[in-house]
Amino acid sequence: MSSPTTTTTETSAFPWIGLLTLAGAIFISVTSEFLPTGLLPEMASELDVSLSTAGFLVTVFAGTVVLATTPLAALTRRYSRKGLVVVVLGVLALANVLAAVAPTYEVLVGARVLGGLAHGLFWAVVAAYSAHLVPKQQLGKAIAITAGGGSAAFVLGVPVGTALGHALGWRVAFGIIAVVIVLLALAVIKFLPPVNHHVVLKTGEIPLPLRKDRSMRGIGFLCLIIVILITGQNIYYTYIAPWLIEAAGFSEDSVPFLLFLYGGAGAVGLVLAGFASDRFPKRGFAIALLSVMAAVVALALWSANPVVVVVAIVVWGTSFGGIPAMLQTRMLHTASFRTRDLAAALQTTAFNVGIGGGALVGGLLLDGSGITSLPGTLVLFVAVAFVLMVGSDALRTARARRALAS
Secondary structure, three states, rough: OOOOOHHHOOOOOOOHHHHHHHHHHHHHHHHHHHHHHHHHHHHHHOOOOOOHHHHHHHHHHHHHHHHHHHHHHHHHHOHHHHHHHHHHHHOOOOOOHHHOOOOOOHHHHHHHHHHHHHHHHHHHHHHHHHHHHHHHHHHHHHHHHHHHHHHHHHHHHHHHHHHHHHHOOOOOOHHHHHHHHHHHHHHHHOOOOOOOOOOEOOOOOOOHHHHOOOOHHHHHHHHHHHHHHHHHHHHOOOOHHHHHOOOOOHHHHHHHHHHHHHHHHHHHHHHHHHHHOOOOOHHHHHHHHHHHHHHHHHHHHOOOOHHHHHHHHHHHHHHHHHHHHHHHHHHHHHHHHHHHHHHHHHHHHHHHHHHHHHHHHHHHHHHOOOOOHHHHHHHHHHHHHHHHHHHHHHHHHHHHHHHOOO
């Protein structure tokens, strides 16, 4: 086995500025990815396509990430991590400009493909960046900080982008996102510390093939859990705006506020996840999944009651808000040093299989079974992930006890 190189993890000072800069970059990248979810009705109307067809813009973006992330990560593995972050943010800004001026649905699809290419490589780099900045025992805290950028995207980015789209037009919203991306790219140049992500071999040491690394089995299992969970989440969340309007009876103007509530609750969930990930990760994760299921069941059964809907959205946001950070922390604890970048690429691919697959399945259900079928489908997917994860943890614990007893 090869040994890790010396990185900034050996410094005593906690790298707040670098982590907050990463959080800012993640904020704008996630906002760009999910901006269409709050503007589907307007985009569908102007482009003269159905809601489900407009929803496929999320699928196209995520599908591009799925297909391109691992190859792009492999092609760029020797390049500076910081330099790649700057480059992909520039490409993402260009993609948003193209989306803002797209004259047809087809051109908009092309802009989303370009954005997906940049987004995939971006996550392949930044998902492992925290692990190069802090020691392993501080991973939960570091990831909670950087993942705060994703939560902020749902608290501020998507709701504010949705509000701007309603007030000024969805094209203006994409244009503003492009400007903010450029500003954050400049912040990355100024404040993000460079890292050495290469593995140095000792004299005479032979590198172990990645497929024989013991951590690969755990990485694969976590990717499966990610696909199931994120697919279920996005079957429903991709179409949350039309669901709130059609199934729950809220006005179109109230959607940004409800998305803000969901995102704000997600930020609270992220703080709780930062606490749970380093102390009781298994129980915390199980409780989060159970809470998601309970909240969405309430949304399905009492959609006509606005008070229940608002409370359930807050519980859903709080419960799900920390789940991606918990999964990322667990992935980096599972992966060996030499498989971190590969694990980050596979994790990004898994997340986007779920995002794109969820949007696709949700669109098919929307056209076939109707919008009221979406919450129940989410609950089914989360239940499957819960059984697999809790069962796997219980089996691993039982094996460890038997080994100690023998």
